[in-house]
Amino acid sequence: MARTLVALGMAFLLVGCGFRPAGTLALDRLANTQVEDLTGRSEVAFELVQQLDLEARGRREDVPALRLRILEERYDERPLTITSGARVGEFELIATLRFDLLGEDGAVLLAPQTLTTDALYLRDQGQLLGSREEARTLKSEMRARLARRVLQAAMIKAAP
Numbered sequence: 001m002a003r004t005l006v007a008l009g010m011a012f013l014l015v016g017c018g019f020r021p022a023g024t025l026a027l028d029r030l031a032n033t034q035v036e037d038l039t040g041r042s043e044v045a046f047e048l049v050q051q052l053d054l055e056a057r058g059r060r061e062d063v064p065a066l067r068l069r070i071l072e073e074r075y076d077e078r079p080l081t082i083t084s085g086a087r088v089g090e091f092e093l094i095a096t097l098r099f100d101l102l103g104e105d106g107a108v109l110l111a112p113q114t115l116t117t118d119a120l121y122l123r124d125q126g127q128l129l130g131s132r133e134e135a136r137t138l139k140s141e142m143r144a145r146l147a148r149r150v151l152q153a154a155m156i157k158a159a160p
Contacts, residue, residue, distance in 0.1 A: 030063075031052075047147040048070075069102065071100060074095070095118070097114070097115045099113060100112045110157045115146055
């Protein structure tokens, strides 16, 4: 019981001093950021809005209104290996995203940047549905990875 109370007390102290586990972002500086999808169909833009809504904690008066623009989003797939039956056995998924960040006054805070991420998956000819589901899952993970990298870059530029 005493150990539990000590551990709980330590956790509150760490949270109170601003400690965050590795890999998490404090998105408070991006609270008033508006995400603009200039492609009209960006899946990463939707992911960015979701992450900002969850972690930026609403609008704040002391934070500037920024505009994070998605300029281009592309997904490519290319074969990597061919099986003995002359079929593709392994694919590489490649996601590319171009974005920029504008300040309240429209000034460019972050010039257009290009991010790329990739993932490999095996295509099992006997389980095509499973392979498609694996590709869909990998694409979702790639979107989340790109969104986190965009937010990290925006946070650096949004720093006072």
